Every structure is written in structure tokens, then in C-alpha cells.
Amino acid sequence: LAVFIVPAEKTLEPLRECAEKKVPAAVIASGGYAEVDEQGASLQEEILKVARASGMRIIGPNTSGLTSTPASLTTTFFPLGKVRRGPISYIAQTGNFATHTMRWINTAENFGVARVAGLGNKIDVEDSExxxxxxxxxxxxAVLMYVEGFREPRRFLEVARxxxxxxxxxxxxxxxTKAGAERAFSHTASLAGNDSVLDGAFRQAGIARVRRYADLINVAKAIAFQALPPGRRVSSLAPSGALGVVVADCCEFAGLEMARHSDKSVKRLREISAPWVTVSNxxxxxxxxxxxxxxEAYGKVMEILLQDERVDAIVPILLASPRTPAEAYGFLPDLSAKYPHKPIYASFTGDKPSFxxxxxxxxKRSIPVFFPVEDVFEILPILCRSKKFMSYSSHIG
Structure with a gap:
């Protein structure tokens, strides 16, 4: 594998030398090609001719390349530090993801990655491969992707299916958007395509679509730590009535369903609640x-809800307080291990250092934590959609 970090105009000569030595693959990190001007586009074509004549595969140009934790390999020039190994892989049409965003994941998150492929201008190796x-x-x-355009959309959808x-x-x-499409072309020379057509094609292929960059991290965290929810029925625990209202609104806006607890669960909850309260979700x-x-209160309520057959996922909102050490929340990973098929997505309110x-x-014990709680309801529909397609495909396949 050859890695090129040289100005665009100085790429061809060393590339030809690599071709003569039968180097099978190259990552071209430098920019200055089709995303810039016609001269850069012509240079891309020359690079591709050299590669095809020798059988060399090219990733890039205009990319940071590859990271593979199982292979202890990275081609990025960026100081990532130690990359945590995990079950999530990324494909990104931007060098930023394999550099700055990976740095954020390494330093601000607790999940790990398996592979990261930054494809850049995609003159050879592209998304579907x-x-x-x-x-x-x-x-x-799971595979998460940032894409601006597809070189072979039909093939990609076939593979995705x-x-x-x-x-x-x-x-x-x-x-x-129009503004985003114009910027995409100047970024990676990508033609963005008709968004509504893509949306329908993604749905048919079983692809779940997110709308925020942050969700590429939040969804990954949820999948890395918990099972996919078996359905859309959500139960929640809130430290106040107002936060309960917020959760109910979020749930309905997200197209999810507030679980209707079984009579047995309601009876058990009423037994441990103050007499003045109406037991609800x-x-x-x-x-x-x-x-x-x-x-003890959160632990008991959580177990009642996890045992309820009408509940698919649980969102507890806990109080972070200096009086409650982090280890006191150990009941959450214990319950998750006891009921592994019902995911738990935690949120907090209260003291920031305690949070x-x-x-x-x-x-670090596989319970994903989100703040604000609205972030949970951005990702839950994505997780449900993925699970539904996997279950449907398994049933018909």
C-alpha cells in the first residue's frame, strides 16, 4: 500500500514508479483535483489511466484514507492518538470524518470503531465496494455513512439491499438543499441528485437516513452498546411531570408509541408510588x-418496565447529583445484562460534573447516555427502522 501526501501536480511521477513496482493499492490524500477545476479533473483522469493499466486500486484523491483497528492500520496524516476498537464502521466522503471527527470519538465518546474509509473524490474505489x-x-x-453523491447509484442500492x-x-x-448541493460539488465534485428520489430509494433498500451530523455518532453509540429495539413502544421514567410531558411530545413527534403498560405493571407501580399520583407513562x-x-426507586421501576411485554425500549431520565456517586447507577448495566433484548437509553438532568x-x-459498561433527552428520540426511529427491515428480510429470506 502506497500513501501519497504530496501536492496534486507532483502525484503522477511517483504513482508511475509504484505502478512499475506492482504496488497493488494507493491512498491519495492530497486535494487539488476535480473538486477545484478542469485541470484537476484532467489530472484525476491521468491518475486513473496509470492505475488501471497496472491493476492498482486507488482510494481518493482528496481524502485521509483508511483506519482499521483489527489490522492496527491507519493511513491518515492526522494525529488521532490510540483509536478504540469496536463494532462500528464508517464510510465517509470527507477527510474530516477520519481525522477531526474520529479524534472527537476517541476523546469524547466511549464506543469504538472497526473500520473507517474516507473515499474523497472516489475516482476508483467507491461506496458500493x-x-x-x-x-x-x-x-x-453496523455501517454508518456520510455521502454527497454516488458514482454508481444502482449498484450501491443493490449492495445495500x-x-x-x-x-x-x-x-x-x-x-x-440547493445551497448544500452547490457546496457538495465544490467539496468533492459530487452531483447531489434529486433528494426525494434518493429518499424513496433508500427506504426500499432498507437504509435508515439521519438528518444531523451528530447522529452519525449518537446512532453508532446506541448500536455499539445495546441491542436494536424489537418495536416502537417506549417507556420512560422522568424526575418531574414536566420532563414527562417533554418525553411524550418527543415520542409522538418521532413517530414512536408511548407504551401502554400492562395491568400487572400498573398494579406494581401503584404499590410503590405515593397515593396522590396517577400511574402513567x-x-x-x-x-x-x-x-x-x-x-432503589429507579432500579425497581426499571425492572417492572423491563418485564412488561408491552415495552420495547426504556428511556430513564435520572438526576445527577454530587450526593449520588457514579457507581450507584450500577443497577443499569446489571438490568441490561438481565434483559439484553430490551435496550436502555439513559439521560440525565442536574449537576454537570456528576453527569x-x-x-x-x-x-464503559455499555449503557449509552444522551443529553439532551431529545437526542434519544432523534435516533430511536432510525434504530427501529433498521430492526424492522432486518426482521422483515429474515422472515421472507
């Missing part, structure tokens, strides 16, 4: 924590 590889990759549990039967494929498509914890204490400590403690 990498997706096909990751679809068969045992190290990869096969991959999404086995694992989630989640895409942020750049260039959805979200569960108002202000009627239970004064009786049992914050830790940071609790988040670090919980995520």
Missing part, C-alpha cells in the same frame, strides 16, 4: 423516589 466488504466483515456490526438484511446501514446524505419518579430513595462521571461510568 466498501459497503459490500463491510457487509461480510465479522468485525462490523443485501447488507441491510444482516446489519444496519445508516446514511447522512449531504447536499439535500412516563412514570413520574417524584412520586416514588421520596419513598424508596433515588437509586460527566455517571456517563463515563455507564458507557
Amino acid at each position: 466498501v459497503l459490500e466488504y463491510l457487509g461480510e466483515d465479522p468485525e462490523t456490526k 443485501r447488507v441491510t438484511r444482516k446489519k444496519p446501514v445508516v446514511i447522512l446524505k449531504g447536499g439535500r 412516563p412514570v413520574d419518579m417524584s412520586a416514588i423516589t421520596p419513598i424508596l430513595g433515588p437509586v 460527566d462521571a455517571a456517563r463515563d461510568f455507564l458507557e
Whole structure:
């Protein structure tokens, strides 16, 4: 593998030398090609001719290239530090993801990655080839992508349809607006395409689509730490009535369903609640924590809800306080291990340093933590859609 970090105009000569020595693959990191002007586009064509004549495969140009934690390999010139190994793989049509965004994941998040492929201008290796590889990759549990345009859209959708039967494929498509499409062309020389047509094609292929860059991290965290939800019925625990209202609104806006607890669950919740409260969903914890204490109250309510067959996923909003050490939340990973098929997505309100400590403690034990709580409801529909397509494909396949 050859890695080129030289000005665009100085690429051809060393590339020809690599071709003569039968180097099988190259990553061209430098920019200054079709994304800049016609001269750069012509240079891309020359590079491709040299590569095809020798059988060399090219990633890029205009990219940071590859990272593979199972192979202990990276081609990026950026100081990433130690990259945490995990089950998430990324395909990105931007060098930023394999550099600055990966640095953020390494330093601000607790999940790890398997492979990261920055494809840049995609003159040779393109999305469908990498997706096909990751679809068969045992190290990869889910594939998340940032894409501005497709060189072979039909082939990509065919590959995606096969991959999404086995694992989630989640895409942020750049260039959805007129302004974004113009910027995409100047960024990677990509033609963005008709967004509504792409949206329908993605749905048919089982691809889940996100709308925010941050969701490429949030969705990854949820998938890395928890099972996909078996359905759309959500139960929640809120420390106040107002936060319960917020959660109910978020749930409905997201196209999810507030779970209707079974009679048995309602009876058990009523037994541990203050007599003045109406037992509902979200569960108002202000009627239970004064009786049992914050830790025991959340633990008991969580177990009741996890045992309820009408609940598919649980979103507890906990109180972060200096009086409650992070280790006190150990009941959450214990419950997750006991009921592994019902995912838990935690959120907090309260003291920021205590929140940071609790988040670090919980995520290192596979409980994803989100703030604000609205972030949970941005990603839950994506997770449900991925699970539904996998289940449907498994049933018909």
C-alpha cells in the first residue's frame, strides 16, 4: 500500500514508479483535483489511466484514507492518538470524518470503531465496494455513512439491499438543499441528485437516513452498546411531570408509541408510588423516589418496565447529583445484562460534573447516555427502522 501526501501536480511521477513496482493499492490524500477545476479533473483522469493499466486500486484523491483497528492500520496524516476498537464502521466522503471527527470519538465518546474509509473524490474505489466488504466483515456490526453523491447509484442500492438484511446501514446524505448541493460539488465534485428520489430509494433498500451530523455518532453509540429495539413502544421514567410531558411530545413527534403498560405493571407501580399520583407513562419518579430513595426507586421501576411485554425500549431520565456517586447507577448495566433484548437509553438532568462521571461510568459498561433527552428520540426511529427491515428480510429470506 502506497500513501501519497504530496501536492496534486507532483502525484503522477511517483504513482508511475509504484505502478512499475506492482504496488497493488494507493491512498491519495492530497486535494487539488476535480473538486477545484478542469485541470484537476484532467489530472484525476491521468491518475486513473496509470492505475488501471497496472491493476492498482486507488482510494481518493482528496481524502485521509483508511483506519482499521483489527489490522492496527491507519493511513491518515492526522494525529488521532490510540483509536478504540469496536463494532462500528464508517464510510465517509470527507477527510474530516477520519481525522477531526474520529479524534472527537476517541476523546469524547466511549464506543469504538472497526473500520473507517474516507473515499474523497472516489475516482476508483467507491461506496458500493466498501459497503459490500463491510457487509461480510465479522468485525462490523453496523455501517454508518456520510455521502454527497454516488458514482454508481444502482449498484450501491443493490449492495445495500443485501447488507441491510444482516446489519444496519445508516446514511447522512449531504447536499439535500440547493445551497448544500452547490457546496457538495465544490467539496468533492459530487452531483447531489434529486433528494426525494434518493429518499424513496433508500427506504426500499432498507437504509435508515439521519438528518444531523451528530447522529452519525449518537446512532453508532446506541448500536455499539445495546441491542436494536424489537418495536416502537417506549417507556420512560422522568424526575418531574414536566420532563414527562417533554418525553411524550418527543415520542409522538418521532413517530414512536408511548407504551401502554400492562395491568400487572400498573398494579406494581401503584404499590410503590405515593397515593396522590396517577400511574402513567412516563412514570413520574417524584412520586416514588421520596419513598424508596433515588437509586432503589429507579432500579425497581426499571425492572417492572423491563418485564412488561408491552415495552420495547426504556428511556430513564435520572438526576445527577454530587450526593449520588457514579457507581450507584450500577443497577443499569446489571438490568441490561438481565434483559439484553430490551435496550436502555439513559439521560440525565442536574449537576454537570456528576453527569460527566455517571456517563463515563455507564458507557464503559455499555449503557449509552444522551443529553439532551431529545437526542434519544432523534435516533430511536432510525434504530427501529433498521430492526424492522432486518426482521422483515429474515422472515421472507
